[in-house]
Amino acid sequence: MAEIQTRMGDGYTVSMTREEVREDLVAGSADAARRGKIPILEPDELDYLLEMFASPTRIWGVERGHEAVLSKDGSTNSLYSAQLSSGVGLPLSREQAFRTFERAFGFDTMEIGHTDYSVKPAKPIVVLEQNHVEAVLHTTIIPVFYGFMPNLGLYYQPDGPFPNPSDLLPKGQIAEARAATEEALEVCYNDLVWMTEKMDEVGADGINYDTTASTGDGEFLATLRAVEWAAKNTHLAVEVGMAAECVLGFHGQLEYNGKRLAGMWPHQQMEVVQEAGAHVFGPVVNTNSRKSTPWNLARAITFVKACTKDAKIPIHPNVGMGVGGVPMFEIPPIDVVTRCSAAMVMIGKADGL
């Protein structure tokens, strides 16, 4: 029986029979359906994915007429930063890198962001960040975002002033951990608002709150409140990109408009982000490196479809290293990156990536 060459979630090549690929597609979708209590993929959608993986071509793409847009996170770090930001270490300024992304790589939006891509370290150098945003606003055509991670973890000891819930919870100090989260998220929220206002002042086109909820439900709440503030008080387009597929409940009892944030899956995250007033939502589905790419992609698309089905705002799923079905490897292989990207649009009905 002819074998299909595809990848595992760690990026290594694996040979699978047609039946094995189909079994993994079904199992991946079923896993997402069980966790999120959402529908599994339809038979014709599974057929599309099977034919896509069975095709011997290295590159895959969307059908003509189904082209989607490409938004960016992580700013220009990809070009001038080091391995820590998946950067290739080019001797480029942020302005040069931004224009390279627009002209040579054809990106539809781009960001300026601090090399240390979190809101807390960006605050002290905000005037430098504003100046760089202004510079690219004059010389480029694509929407200019300013991006950062809320990264509530930096507000806890040893990096910040508040006791660390990760230290308190193993000791059973749940009330103390919750109190620390509640105090820290207020400070994080104030920082998010302050930086957002600064970027609106200089005419940025948008703000991107990236890897939202990386430190769980406290960070998610701070970000949702910042989205609300930005939507009411600025003219910025607000993009929210998540950190993981499920919101961790470090606090466990935080709510937004009566909805508990801990344990939210992508379609539930989408609802509150949309309610808060965001313009674009970027769900994340994490790759399991021990499973095949067919398994991972079917799982990711099942979650994303549950978002796009009811969304009233554009959905740009994160499709990159270790997310959106793509293998968790420093240089994700192009044969599966193109498949995952195209399938997110064709089957997942994404409005962009």
Place this chain on the structure above:
Amino acid sequence: MQLTRKMRLDEAKQYVAGKLGISVMDLCDSTVMRRLREELDIGVITAVAGAAKGLEAKARIADLLDVRINCVERLRSKMGL
């Protein structure tokens, strides 16, 4: 249109294609769009002397699509327009 009016992809394409007077298939055709962008002077990918660049192109896009763009409004404010 996604960023200014929260339009989903298909609606955004229909809107832009309508404003440009072309079909959605043409909107996704890089050959058609390269020529059209130069005709409308809204910015092209290659470096053409005299063609609108940067904020110039963005201002023309804002007028063409009837959308508010933050940095274009800032330029107008700075110039007292």
